[in-house]
Amino acid sequence: MNDEEINHYNFNMLEGKIDSRLLKSLSTMGIEKPTPIQAKTLPHILIGEDIIGAAKTGSGKTLAFLVPVVDKLINLGFSKNKGVGCLIISPTRELALQTNEVLKKLLVNIPLTHSLIIGGEKKLKEVVLLQKGVNIIVGTPGRILDHLENTRNFSYKNLKCLVLDEADKLLEAGFEKHIVGIIKKLPSNRQTVLFSATIDDKIESLAKLALKNNPKVIAVKDYKQSTVTGLQQGYCICPVENRICWLYKMLKKSKKKKVMVFFSSCKSVDFHYEFFKTHCKASVLSIHGKQSQPRRKNCYNTFVNADKGTLFCTDVAARGLDIPSVDWIVQYDPPTDMKEYIHRVGRTARGLNSSGNAVILLRPEEEDFIEYLKREKVYLDKYNFGDPPVEVQKMLEDLIKKDGTMKVLARKAYLSFLRCYNKHPLNKVFNIKKLDLKAAAKAFGFIEQPHVDFLKARKRI
Known part of the structure; x- marks a missing residue:
């Protein structure tokens, strides 16, 4: 998608391509026009491709993965008894909390369950929720790996999508071993989406481990060097x-x-x-x-x-x-x-x-x-x-x-x-x-x- 196409792109153009309830939620949130990274990545994530999305901080990466993830689980008919369909991993509690708040707004009229799994909260409460069945999990690496290894009847074998958000920060914060441990536990037949503000050798190594062969690399112009125009x-x-x-x-x-x-x-x-x-x-x-x-x-x-x-x-x-x-x-x-x-x-x-x-x-x-x-x-x-x-x-x-x-x-x-x-x-x-x-x-x-x-x-x- 070139710059001219991005300028004329809006979410209403996805009518008939994604669930109408998602479009309604976006409208209620006051969001009509996608940011460049959203416009470039949505078509690829919607058809199930693995991607590496790279863009400047503040570019709108959260909706770029939440919209297609929710649409995928709706189309697959996910409910509590199917367990986890999507796992979203964030480097900090605050970012996980923020992503979860956006997810709540998207799911207002959609019967998918979701849960926030982060350190510092009561683990027993999380265990009960996971055992009942949660479709979308947003969390931090340490607590998620803990549940994957130790929580009985935690159903994640039907997982369809893994999202690694702020992947460069995940590595900087020392979570590489946790991410490797999580990936080894998950089904290999899944879609993986990796978003990062920067791409370097470590990110490329993580991508080789987590993503399928030949993932799409989608970047907005000058994402490595510049700050936003305004x-x-x-x-x-x-x-x-x-x-x-x-x-x-x-x-x-x-x-x-x-x-x-x-x-x-x-x-x-x-x-x-x-x-x-x-x-x-x-x-x-x-x-x-x-x-x-x-x-x-x-x-x-x-x-x-x-x-x-x-x-x-x-x-x-x-x-x-x-x-x-x-x-x-x-x-x-x-x-x-x-x-x-x-x-x-x-x-x-x-x-x-x-x-x-x-x-x-x-x-x-x-x-x-x-x-x-x-x-x-x-x-x-x-x-x-x-x-x-x-x-x-x-x-x-x-x-x-x-x-x-x-x-x-x-x-x-x-x-x-x-x-x-x-x-x-x-x-x-x-x-x-x-x-x-x-x-x-x-x-x-x-x-x-x-x-x-x-x-x-x-x-x-």
Whole structure:
């Protein structure tokens, strides 16, 4: 399908080709025109072909596989007694939760059963559902493999379709052994769909294991290099000791907007959340991988439904999450690589005709990172946010002197910040040897630098 055909394509053109109830659900959801990756992959998935779908983050991959999967199971007459017809594997609980919510909307008038299978939830409840019979499972690799190996009367021998969503993230998160274990358990006579934001040697190896010979590789143009068209991107140069003041000003300027702020560690999220929520009275939420599942789920749902506010997060929120109407992405701490940069900014300007903004905060010594992004065809403007509000620095320093709890949080955050710099893959740019440790400590409220015991042969500045 060429670009001109995609521009004139809409879901109503599938009338008579897919179940009318699916078209009704899409209409109710306000979706009339497919995104390019949906338009390109739907015809192939509908006729049962194995595919590797590659597209930029935020391109609409979820509906690209859900629509044909549901249509297939309807046509095959699936019911509870047939067990699992489709298994959808996601790299994170949040993405699985999001996919399940979209699936719920598609199945409003369709009698197929579905279940969310993720770690952190009560396993016994899942066992009961699986034994009763579930047609579509959305879940994370560890919990799914656990059920395949240990849950009695879990009927999956009739499986017709396996979907590996965000496959590159599945591999990055260390799930390769789980995926291999799952694939070995499943019937070989099935359709397999693999979606990924990027394709590399590891993805190709996984595809050889999971897919039939000669799968269709379907990609939208420049999926490896560029971010979406509606995204306005920039960077701001800020001395390390002024970082907290810069963030305060950024959040104040965007208090009527919806903002995501990315940090490099869970401890840094906790410290900044406590400071801005409790002591600056800012409207902030937080998500990171060490929180309990109920808390993560509650924060995610709250932010999804909010029309303004700020989410402090680690890269656990950088992949696949479709949070509506995010106005700004702030990369307060640097990403681990260019690919992670692209996934972070992909949380805004999602879908057709969408727009959004992104800014990354860099030290003066780190401006070379912009050249690395240019090599990936990502171009940033230089922003100037003006002078930082110095009174915020004084407030934080006074707080750290008086509040023992905040002092502990600040020290943990400071040390984790240094550890992330110390092991950063792109150490030619993000070089801890060029980092003034005492100045960096000021960004966490310390007048005197805390002791650092893991930097060998490093003098205190």
